Amino acid sequence: MVMNKELISMLTMEDIVREGHPLLRKVAEEVTLPLSEEDQSILKDMIEFLRNGQNPEVAEEYGLRPGVGLAAPQINVSKRIFVVRTTDSQDELVEQAFVNPKIISHSQETTFLSDGEGCLSVDRSIDGTVPRYARVKIEAYDETGKKFTKRLRGFLSIVFQHELDHLNGIMFYDRIDEDDPLKKEVPASLKV
Ligand SMILES: O=CN(O)C[C@@H](CC1CCCC1)C(=O)N1NCCC[C@H]1C(=O)Nc1ccccn1
Ligand code: NI
Numbered sequence: 597m598v599m600n601k602e603l604i605s606m607l608t609m610e611d612i613v614r615e616g617h618p619l620l621r622k623v624a625e626e627v628t629l630p631l632s633e634e635d636q637s638i639l640k641d642m643i644e645f646l647r648n649g650q651n652p653e654v655a656e657e658y659g660l661r662p663g664v665g666l667a668a669p670q671i672n673v674s675k676r677i678f679v680v681r682t683t684d685s686q687d688e689l690v691e692q693a694f695v696n697p698k699i700i701s702h703s704q705e706t707t708f709l710s711d712g713e714g715c716l717s718v719d720r721s722i723d724g725t726v727p728r729y730a731r732v733k734i735e736a737y738d739e740t741g742k743k744f745t746k747r748l749r750g751f752l753s754i755v756f757q758h759e760l761d762h763l764n765g766i767m768f769y770d771r772i773d774e775d776d777p778l779k780k781e782v783p784a785s786l787k788v
Contacts, residue, residue: 607645608658611671612716620717621765624667624674626696630741638673639693639739642666646681646691663716665755667762670717678759685750697736697760700745702729709754710780713768724772725779728757 613619627635648654649662667678681691707730712723731749734756738744748756758768773779 605641606648606658607641607671609660609716613670613672614717614719615767617672617717619669619672619674620762620767622669622674623765624669624676624763627675627677627737629695629737631695631739635675635677636739638668638671638675639677639679639695642668642671642677642679643681643691643693645671646679650681661716665759666716667759669762669765676763678762680752680755680759682752682755684752690752693739694734694756694759695737695739695741697734697756697763699729699732699757699760700735701733703731705730707750707754709751712772713754713758715758715768717762718767718769722769722772724769724777726758726768726771727773728754728771732756 631639645660645666646663648658649660654660655662664682665678665680668675676696677693678697679691679693681689684690706727708725708727712721713726714721730753731747732753733745733747735743735745761768761770
């Protein structure tokens with residue numbers, strides 16, 4: 597008997613897990629390499645979701661919120677996988693899968709998005725400064741199972757840290773300082 601192929605399905609906002617779902621607060625499992633067929637198709641769906649969201653016609657058609665990153669726990673898959681699609685400091689398009697990602701070193705200096713952060717799994721806007729390392733040296737595997745290290749800075753570094761937090765059950769607002777949510781300056785001691 598011929599097994600029928602998985603239906604080609606695109607991810608939509610219904611597939612995005614929202615606040616309150618336990619998976620967003622779990623530490624996701626490492627992925628065994630090389631990636632299984634299933635994990636490879638999960639990665640493809642995740643990249644497609646970001647591409648679709650960044651295509652105004654498709655986003656409009658399917659009611660997608662545009663995202664620059666997506667972590668597997670957000671689509672109810674507790675695995676250490678996320679994808680990023682954005683432009684880097686040289687305005688080059690970066691479309692990258694990160695499997696079993698790790699920060700191996702980071703700057704003392706911190707940075708933050710001046711408008712604060714949001715999250716596709718959070719249907720409310722939360723004001724506040726989310727401190728992130730200004731620069732990170734990371735190690736991960738790509739969709740072919742190849743290990744790579746990269747130095748990230750700027751917006752890409754922030755996106756990476758937001759996604760890595762999702763693999764560790766951390767939400768961006770966990771990092772907002774309640775006593776001084778809108779703090780803008782970085783304590784002098786932290787500047788290198
Ligand atoms: O875990 C992954 N997510 O939750 C999707 C998030 C990830 C980003 C939030 C802050 C850093 C990574 C995402 O992309 N968004 N969050 C909701 C609003 C829309 C969108 C966004 O911030 N877009 C954006 C921001 C600045 C410049 C250009 N575009
Ligand atoms: Ni998020």
